[in-house]
Amino acid sequence: MTARPATRTLFAATGTALAALALAACGSGSSDTGAAASEESTSLSHVHGLGVDPADERVYVATHNGLHTVAKGQKPKLVGDRKDDFMGFTVTGDSAFVASGHGAPGSDRPGNVGLIETKDAGTTWTSRSLSGExxxxxLDSAKGVVYGYEGGRIRVSSDLKSWDDRATLEAFDLAVSPNGDTLLATTAEGVVTSTDGGRSFAKGAGPVQAFLSWPTEKSLFGIGPSGKLSRSEDGGKTWKQLTAVPGGQPQALTAVNADHVLAATQTGVYESRDGGKTFTELAPLAS
Structure with missing residues (x-):
């Protein structure tokens, strides 16, 4: 898949490192099939999302070639039998995830799968809306509402069926506050803030972040285009830099709580249990 125009414009405006990040995140829009895919089914590449199932604290990695679980000292395991390109991904509850992306070549799924949902931790998926569109x-969620960035616009749904199209903007990632009253987006001008559910955004502020995750009110995490992790206690108004995650350019970021942080970079999936101060590798990424 080619980079969407909004993303290309955003990262061209902020330098070559961000441009490379945008292209890497978008991938080619198709999944490998045949013997090559089978041989690589336990290796990770092109990570698009991370999450932890509250039911059993298992770590999930959404990739260009399916959804995998990872654990320290173990090989990644493909969940179910779908090797779709999972682009958007977020955990919404116990064993419940929503996702979006592209059907694997040779499957009966469309090029754009729309919004899909699993209630059995990724073993099976159900199409909920916008299939083929x-x-x-x-994707992010809070208080039963899902927020998505698609086609250069903010789209919001409370039932996964009908969508309210809101502001248009050039953004890369979204994060909603735990109480659902504030929506953030990463842009070339910094992090932009909406207090009306994504209908309008204030001017960008603070350092440029590639990805955001907001697990608790005073623990907003952001990772910049070079992999430097920061934390904000005031919703993104001010930031404190914590450390550089190993591996350089980031591919995904998820904070489970104030202490448990997951990040994917060019070289692997990394985990912190001390609030982002130090990281250990859960699984390497294939080059």
Missing amino acids: ADFHS
Whole structure:
């Protein structure tokens, strides 16, 4: 898949490192099939999302070639039998995830799968809406409402069936506050803030972040285009830099709580249990 115009414009405006990040995140829009895919089924590449199932604290990695679980000292395991390109991905509850992306070649699924949902931790998926139409590149949720970035616009749904189209903007990632009253987006001008559910956004502020994750009110995490992790205690108004995650350019970021942080970079999936101060590798990424 080619980079969507909004993303290309965003990262061209902020330098070559961000441009490379945008292209890497978008991938080629198709999944490998045949013997090559089978041989690589336990290796990870092109990570688009991370999550932890509250039911059993298992770590999930949404990739260009399916959804995998990872654990320290173990090889990644493909969940179910779908090797779709999972672009947008977020955990919504116990064993419940929503996702978007592209059906694997040779499957009966469309190029854009729309919004899909699993209630059994990724073993099976159900199409909920916009099949054949939408390709969400970022998804987040709070208080039963799902926020998505698709086609250069914010789209919001409380039932996964009908969508309210809100502001248009050039963004890369979204994060909603735990109480659902504030929506953030990463842009070339910094992090932009909406207090009306994504209908309008204030001017960008603070350092440029590639990805955001907001697990608790005073623990907003952001990772910049070079992999430097920061934390904000005031909703993104001010930031404190914590450390550089190993591996350089980031591919995904998820904070489970104030202490448990997951990040994917060019070289692997990494985990912190001390609030982002130090990281250990859960699984390497294939080059």
